[in-house]
Every structure is written in C-alpha cells, then in structure tokens.
Amino acid sequence: MQKTYFPVTAVIFLAIAVLHALRLVYGWEAVIGGWAVPMWFSWLGVIIALFLSFQGFSLRMKSL
DSSP, X not given: OHHHHHHHHHHHHHXXXXXXXXXXXXXXXXXXXXXXXXXXXXXXXXXXXHHHHHHHHHXXXXXX
8 A cells, every 4th residue: 555655645746846836937826715825835835845755755665
C-alpha cells in the first residue's frame, strides 16, 4: 500500500507546486469567496508543496 501511496501523493504535491509556480510566473489572480489571494501565498505554496513532494519520494525510496 505504501509503495503506491508515497509516489502518488508526491506527484500530487509536485503538481500543486508547479501550479503555484505558474501562478507566480504568469501573474494569475486567485479569488476565493471574494477574497483576492495575495501572491506571497503562492511562494509559500511552492515551498511547502515541494517539501512534501520531496518527502514523499524519499519515503518511497526508503520503503523499497
């Protein structure tokens, strides 16, 4: 089960990091319930999502 779980979650978090990075590069606006999400949220999102993705791939390698 872990052999599938770790890489799947790692890829999902990697996709989230890429989307946050694309938002930063292209200046996309994000509005949630009428609240304009500041761009610094995406910087935080990139860092956290990349860390979680790295951890998922690391745990996958350890579980082999």
